[in-house]
Amino acid sequence: MPESLPAELVDLRERLQAFVEEIRPLARGIGGGEGDPVPEDVRAKVRERSKELGFFGMTQPREDGGSEASPLAMVVARETLAAANTPLARYVFGPDPALLRRAEGDVRTRYLEPVLAGEKSWSFAFTESRGPDAPPKPTWAVRDGDDFVVTGRKSFVTGGATADFFATMVNVEDGGDPGPTGTAMLLIDRDIPGVTITRDFHSMEGGGHVELSFEQARVPQVNILGAVGEGMPRAMGNISEERVASAATACGIAMWTVDFTTKHITGGPEGRRLADREGVRLRYSDMRIDTYAARAMLYRTARLLEAGDEAINEGAATKVFCTEVAGRVVDTAVQLVGGQALIVGHPLEALYRRVRSMRLAGGASDILRLTVARGIVEFDTGRL
Ligand SMILES: Cc1cc2nc3c(=O)[nH]c(=O)nc-3n(C[C@H](O)[C@H](O)[C@H](O)COP(=O)(O)OP(=O)(O)OC[C@H]3O[C@@H](n4cnc5c(N)ncnc54)[C@H](O)[C@@H]3O)c2cc1C
8 A cells, every 4th residue: 555656666665665674773772762862873874875775865956966756756755764663764865955945046055055965954943932031023134234134033943953054034124224025034154143042952752952042143145045025935835745744754653553553462362362352453443544544645645746736735734634643543552552652762652752743843733724724715725
């Protein structure tokens, strides 16, 4: 399943499964959490072998030397890697340029190219800080000579502690020199005056994040991605692909969990297995039904993207549904396995924390539900 995949994608899935089994011994002794440290020599081995086998460049544009895979191929790849449940899966693909992909001219040479070469790393600074001491408005910028002067506070900037620069969403206001106003995506170097990491923290799945403060930080006007007014469209440029990527990972996690649960409930002598109890079968069937429905939705949406169709509503719905299914499936598995699954270090314990984060990261479920409703009520678009 899904049976109708073309032969080359079935082949891709099988080659990735073989690759994961080849590297799995390297993961011995490494925890399953997102933040569990993986030694650099292990990461390097995974990257090198991934390059040899042709997987590394799948997330990178062809014009930059990558082997950019199609949306459907990426879904197959991400789902397969997640279904393998190994912490080494994170190192299979090369740096994904994401919204930097459309960088041109000077920002292309100074930022995108070093990122693709692995010489620079970056983080996405979009979410505004909340709370009583937060700035009065979202991060803003005014022109002054050749610079933008940026003020505000961003939170939950993943990987920010080690990033060389931040792709930061700002609102350009009328304040200093004249010019257009609106949202803009600025590339802000981490070490310039006025940029401070005010908090460094981890979320429950293990990811590392920072809160950033901008106090009159002077950013050259040439450090803009595109133009003023294009900030939000740039941030949302490949949002459907990102949501579907998250859904593919969620489906892979659900698949691994169903498989694990099958082995657990069918272990032991017949008649005394958990699977011999009707109540357990009901819970177990729900896990399979949910996973089947999520994968059907995932592949339907992936095929829309593969065909080049607009799929904002479907991408949002798929992210909500698949991440919520993964949450239910892992939760049920914990219940069926019992207290053992709660012991720190148990694979279900790590997955439980991971799937919980997925319903917020990349867009909270209820906010995406509003996107779906708006698509229908206000724009009358989509196929839901
Ligand atoms: C693991 C992880 C990684 C992240 N990485 C990044 C990153 O790299 N860069 C970045 O910028 N951000 C990042 N984030 C932040 C993430 O994008 C936000 O947490 C998410 O978009 C939700 O925003 P919020 O936390 O401000 O919650 P809020 O917007 O405050 O929403 C909280 C809750 O309030 C309810 N709610 C809010 N508004 C409405 C409404 N209009 N109608 C109905 N209900 C509503 C919903 O239940 C919602 O879940 C990350 C988050 C996580 C968990």
